[in-house]
Amino acid sequence: MLNIGLTGGIGSGKSAVSERLDALGAVVVDADKIAREVVEPGTEGLAAVVAEFGEGILREDGALDRPALAAIVFDDDSARAKLNAIVHPAVRARSAELIEAAGPEAIIVNDIPLLAEGQMAPAFHLVIVVDTPADVRLERLVAARGMNPEDVKARIASQASDEQRRAIADVVIDNSGTQQQLDSAVEMVWTERITPYAANIAAGQAAEPVPPVDADAWQRVEARLRVAVEPSGGVVSHHSEGFDIDAGAANADEVQGALSRAGWFPVDAETYRSADPDVGYRVRALWNASR
Numbered sequence: 001m002l003n004i005g006l007t008g009g010i011g012s013g014k015s016a017v018s019e020r021l022d023a024l025g026a027v028v029v030d031a032d033k034i035a036r037e038v039v040e041p042g043t044e045g046l047a048a049v050v051a052e053f054g055e056g057i058l059r060e061d062g063a064l065d066r067p068a069l070a071a072i073v074f075d076d077d078s079a080r081a082k083l084n085a086i087v088h089p090a091v092r093a094r095s096a097e098l099i100e101a102a103g104p105e106a107i108i109v110n111d112i113p114l115l116a117e118g119q120m121a122p123a124f125h126l127v128i129v130v131d132t133p134a135d136v137r138l139e140r141l142v143a144a145r146g147m148n149p150e151d152v153k154a155r156i157a158s159q160a161s162d163e164q165r166r167a168i169a170d171v172v173i174d175n176s177g178t179q180q181q182l183d184s185a186v187e188m189v190w191t192e193r194i195t196p197y198a199a200n201i202a203a204g205q206a207a208e209p210v211p212p213v214d215a216d217a218w219q220r221v222e223a224r225l226r227v228a229v230e231p232s233g234g235v236v237s238h239h240s241e242g243f244d245i246d247a248g249a250a251n252a253d254e255v256q257g258a259l260s261r262a263g264w265f266p267v268d269a270e271t272y273r274s275a276d277p278d279v280g281y282r283v284r285a286l287w288n289a290s291r
Contacts (some may be wrong), residue, residue: 002107002198002263003099005123007115007165008130010155011137013175013182017130018111020272026109026194027102029095030288037063038090038198047243049200053079107198121168122223126197126276128189129169131162136176137165143289153217170220170278172257206265210273213242213280221274221281229255230259242282259283 006021008014011155022028039047043063049069050058057069073080099108121127132140141147141250166172171193173185175266200207218238225236225243233251237244247255262285263275272283 001104002201003125003128004109005069005108005115005121009137009159011141012130012132013278014111014130016182017173017186018109021109021190022278024190026107028109028111030111031091032113034091034094035101038087038094045086045090049083052082052086081228105202107194116165116168122227126170127164127168128171129172131166131172132175135259196277197275201263204265205275206267206273207275207277211280213276222278224262232258234258242284244284244286246286249287267290
């Protein structure tokens with residue numbers, strides 16, 4: 001299973017990319033959609049939100065009054081944290097159910113607006129950022145949704161900056177042009193990066209031929225390796241030629257399993273490489289090198 005994180009700021013066109021990936025064959029797990037589902041009338045989530053914020057956040061028909069709730073939490077960090085503590089665990093649980101149901105060879109696209117803000121990027125095999133200049137986003141949101149320009153500027157300012165999102169991106173899709181240009185860009189990423197990556201993971205093999213090393217990507221790669229192996233006792237270190245991972249004899253099997261789940265596979269007795277056709281780094285398994 002290839003697990004992708006997809007993000008972009010408000011008005012970036014992330015939903016259009018998500019829809020195109022869905023049409024190409026991905027299983028899309030939409031965090032915003034799930035967040036709405038878990039607070040529908042009759043759910044435990046809505047009951048918990050009402051218990052925290054009062055019945056004033058309900059409409060007459062018993063559904064959540066989203067503008068009323070937004071007015072409470074938008075400028076109040078404490079209130080927003082309380083809301084997130086209710087909604088986020090429910091969203092994670094429902095997302096996990098959908099991912100499990102998709103099957104082991106699925107390509108999962110997790111559509112997450114606040115992926116950068118939540119520091120979730122290392123948990124995914126690949127992160128795609130939809131990048132659109134702020135002035136274009138402003139113009140589109142005012143024209144398409146009838147939003148107030150000042151409200152749009154406030155929403156943009158409240159989210160991660162474009163630079164922060166680019167810093168976590170393995171793939172940046174530019175959406176400053178036409179819908180046709182966007183579709184073409186998505187299809188190129190699907191053909192050249194996503195499907196080969198997924199096929200390599202399904203086959204349990206590293207990418208061939210070995211791609212060149214992207215010197216700017218090492219921090220993203222290191223963060224993923226740490227998230228993958230540290231819970232199993234692996235220790236990651238970076239050097240000019242790639243990465244070393246050490247593990248005690250008792251933890252070696254668990255660390256190897258964690259590497260495989262993260263998309264890294266052995267190419268010889270001491271070396272692992274990524275299934276990602278754009279990642280050329282090598283990982284040396286010190287538990288084998290020391291034998």
